[in-house]
Amino acid sequence: MMRKIEIQLFGPIAAFARLHEVETIVLEKQEHWQKMGYRNRFQVLGAKDVLAITVPLQGGRDQKAxxxxxxxxxxxxWMKEHWRTLESLYNRSPFFYHYAPGLQQIWESRHELLWDMAxxxxxxxxxxLRWQGAIxxxxxxxxICADDSTDFRHRFLPKNRKHFLLPAYQQTFGExxxxxxxxxDLLFNMGPSAAAYLKQLPEELNQRQTHES
Incomplete structure (x- = not known):
């Protein structure tokens, strides 16, 4: 089984639930840039609200490359500021420092291309997540073909984040x-148990998700 999806930078949990269950992931490399989506940003939990961590692009977000x-x-x-933000938000989560070395290496690698970083x-x-398939x-x-069950491009977007109602787990902030x-967010809070959490989600997503194109 395979899934096709656009490139995402530390994409949302629902996307990984659908990727985690397949043997092959096809990354869309022939598309023109679209500023909606998670291609150069991801969402984390702040003390008062959800925050977007964004990697800036040369030429800005309004381009046709x-x-x-x-x-x-x-x-x-921005690299230092974003890392400090992640550390300040998650340093009290159970597994932040377990994953921090590998994550910081990605963050400080100074990739020339967004694609390579993502x-x-x-x-x-x-x-x-102990996934052993092929990319x-x-x-x-x-x-995009709406009738193609393997095509997940543009399925997961910031605008519809709340439409994927996932089972609650303990988060760092708030009730x-x-x-x-x-x-x-899942890795920092659940660590190695994150893979088991994802495995229970596909049926849950099919029952509870609202999909907007």
Whole structure:
């Protein structure tokens, strides 16, 4: 079984639930850049609200280049600031420091291309989840097909994050559970149990998700 999906930077939990169950992941490498989605950002839980961690791009977000060709803008101190944000938000979670060394290596690798950073984040995450399938790249572009059960491009978007109602787990802040954050939130809070959590989700998602194109 396979799933096709656009590249995501530490994508949402619901996406990993659907990727974790297949043998092959096909990453869409022939698309033109679209600023909606998780291609250069991910969502984490702050003390008062959900926060977006965004990797800046040269040329900004309003451009017509191929996603695979976009370069990261390293002006400013965003790498240090983003890492400090992650550390301040999750340093009290049970498994942050277990994953921090590998995650920090990705964050400080200074990839030239967004694609390379996002793909490394995907491979690192799947390794933590003990996934042993294959990741391949698309070689031609085809329009999204709503009737294709293997096509998950544009299925998981920031605008519909709350439509994926996932079972609650203990989070770092607040009494109200925030659903479908970045996979990092699950890893930091559940550690090695994250894989078992994901395995119970496909049926749950089919029953409770609301999908907007």
């Amino acid at each position: 191929m996603t695979a060709d976009l370069t990261i803008d390293y002006h400013g101190r 793909e490394q984040s995907l491979r690192w995450t799947l390794k933590q 391949v790249h698309s070689t031609t572009f085809s329009p 109200r559970f925030e659903t479908n954050l970045s996979i990092l």
